[in-house]
Amino acid sequence: MKKIKRQKNSLSPITGLTACTSLIRTALHVPFIKDEKPVGILIVSKPGMGKSMLLTRFHSDNIVLLNDLTGYGLERTVIELEGKSCGYIVVPDMLKIMSRTKGWEAFLTLTNILLEEGLTSVRRFDINIKFKQPVHFGIITAITSDALRQNLTYLTGIGFTSRFGIFNYDYEPSDYSRVETLISRQAPDDNLVFEMDCAKMNADRVKVAVNADMAQYIRLLGRLMAASNGRAMSFRSISFARRMAKGHALVCGRKHVAFPDIEETLSLLPFFVSSNPAATDLEYAILRGKRKADLIRRYTPEEILGAEKRLVTRRLSRNLLTSSKELLPFEPNGG
Secondary structure, X not given: OOOOOOOOOOOOOOOOOHHHHHHHHHHHHHHHEOOOOOOEEXXXXXXXXXXXXXXXXXXXXXXXXXXXXXHHHHHHHHHHOHHHOEEEEEEOOHHXXXXXXXXXHHHHHHHHHHOOOOEEEEEOOOOEEEEEEXXXXXXXXXXEHHHHHXXXXXXXXXXXXXXXXXXXXXOOHHHHHHHHHHHHHOOOOOOOOEEEOOOOOHHHOEOOEOOHHHHHHHHHHHHHXXXXXXXXXXXXXXXXXXXXXXXXXXXXXXXXXXHHHHHHHHHHHHHHHOOOOOEOHHHHHHHOOOOHHHHOOOOOHXXXXXXXXXXXXXXXXXXXXXXXXXXXXXXXXXX
């Protein structure tokens, strides 16, 4: 396997989007991991908050960027990528697809198949193709907060939301002001490009190990994510946390999940566990262990106090990651 490229230039933190950038970068590494399927991620925020900008700046041979589609177009795209066997379909604006009846129906069908057992064939009145091996593609897409709220009952009812990690984010007033200032002076982040090579075959992918202690942390994070979202079963959430922890390990060049990967996954949890209110980069920074002296240079005391209170409400803190023996208040074989 070719050596995985890091960013061409140093990927500087993007105001208000540091956590979202880490999320996407981590997810894009998951296809390189042996015996793991790509994840489904739905990014949610208010209009004009940088969702599409980020999604169109990450480049890889196994990324398919879809700005619009028809029912036939998506199937044709997946067929063309059979030789790559895995990757991501990136849809910067899901609402545009939802407005097309046939395209939306095809998107739903393929989403269910791709994120579960993998696509093994495509059948239409004009084509009938069987693949030599299942094609596993993850989905990364975005939608506005209002659009998700208006369609949440429908998307939940058809099982769409249960297959995705829903990442809700907002800006702190201080970050919002910085972005306004940046935009008034220049086009923001014009040179942001993140490129990676693609693992062509399963034999090229990297085995990332999880030992017993790290598995306990992953189980805890998955259960927290599931409980906060009202899910009775935590299996999908634990699987999602495991893949993200492995993905971050690979970002850092490790072949085993280590404590920093668990810390990073925990730091992203505020964006997944509750959408009211949406999480911000400040919560991410606090869980990453940033010192108060560093935070106060960027945020007001009121913003820091507000973020700390939100983390308490979400029942999240760095103290969750104590010793592995103290993690789970139940028997290993229990519910």
